[in-house]
Amino acid sequence: MRIAVLVKEVPDSYGERRLNLTTGLADRQASDKVLDEITSRAVEAAVSHAESAEGVEVALVTMGPESAEATLRKTLAMGADSAHHVLDPELSGADMTLSAEVLAAVLQRIGCDLVISGDVSSDGTGGVIPTMIAERMGAAHATSLDTLAITDSTVTGQRESYGGTLTVEAQLPAVVSVTERLPDARFPGFKGIMAAKKKPLETYTLADLGIDPAADVPRSIMLSVTESPARTAGEKINDEGDAGKKLAEYLTEKKLV
């Protein structure tokens, strides 16, 4: 069985992140580029299953700029078998419709039984791409799973729903996404890093996948981008035994209590 993991390189959310105020695109110089933390949990889920079962292969799939190749190599070091990178200048600023079309196309090209993704990326915060891919591939979806169990023919897990927790089960092929309640990722060892250098990493263009980014379909477009004014520090006092009283005064004066 082949498991594909959707990999996303993002600006590091532990540091400053910026948008370019002219283009509205991510300012790639402003931040360190890292593997999205939730992606690393998806990779961990796939790799740990591959270690515990016979004949399971893990393929990493991403679309992104050239820098994503380094992120793919680092992620291969966690124990995946191959990587697949859609790289095309026409993908700059792609909306979710185009992103899902591209990812579904490359997944269908490489062939897979199960797709695992993070539930919501830390930069786009959309959380819709996995199910959009499932719809395009004619597969079931089981998203935002807090637990995950994989067999040769099914995938099961629990997810939050209105008023309680659901246990869901999908027949493969299926697309699942996982939450940060799944185990944290392993730290790749020296052996993994050396092995990753020799693993296959294939690059695709939109033409390779037969996708026309200028097709006349509805697209989401950005109309404006504004930087929010930065917050500044206000009053700061040291507690000298009466700070609770002073805070009560402050809140009362500002009519906040």
Add this chain to the structure above:
Amino acid sequence: MAEQKILTYLPVLPSGELMGSAAELLGAAAQLGTPVGVIVTTPGVSQAAAESAGELGAATVYVAEHEAVGTTLTEPTVNVFTTAWESVSPEAVLVPNDIDGRDLAARLSVRTHSAIAADVVGVHRDEEGIVAHHSVYGSTFTTESATTHGTLIVTLREGAVDHRGQAVTPEIHRVELGELSPHAASITEFSASAEASTRPDLRGAPTVVSGGRGLGSAEGFALAEQLADALGAGLGASRAAVDAGYAPHSLQVGQTGVTVAPDLYIALGISGAVQHLAGMQTAKTVVAINKDPEAPIFDIADMGIVGDVFEVVPQLIETLKGQNS
């Protein structure tokens, strides 16, 4: 020109009671045109939900009841929603930005060839159509988006819209469930959550009290609960407090948790990692209490107190009680 229809997914509890997000979804729909609701339930519980939807502003409600709602994931809702879509030709579709809402939006987007605006915090109309507002990178930037043409599908961030619709007596249409796609996951079990807390929902509460690692233990976290209850506030927690097991994951405020924008945010023993700030920095007033004078939370706090939360907070609660009596 006839009023444009805004088709709105209204999620319900298994009992048939509408989820809290219904009010803001119908409120946002009312800002754009005529709100039309869609309610999909298991048999026997939809009538009350449909009437409540009218009270929240739904002029028309499409209602379907079916056993499959309890056994098949997402697909029954997509099916009914598609029927309603064909009847009303909506200008926009609004769904909650929660797990079920996102799945519905994703399936509909591909099936109907429509663009999605995700994690939207507000909407308005200009001369060219509907504009969605986004809050990006932990509210550091604000952007606006639109679709080039066709119906816009919006996933609306919970707690972000204050506008409310006006009560009407809704026209109720019963819809039959069509044939379901075989590519759907099964629901094999449902376990109801323990009785919900009586505190206001974190997402929409005007005041939020959050506790961090500085509270030291699950027992220490009770201090945040006491202050929240004294103020009638929603309760939150930093990721560090959640990871340490002081508070459940559902309370996590920050990049990977809930984003809040209350009038007053009180941070107890929270250092203020960038990922936490991403979830609360649009609060109108921020108060921070922390014993570390160098804690980054003080850089964004309107009122910062360097001190021991276990001394300052009990005195605050006592003083406020005294004022109220």
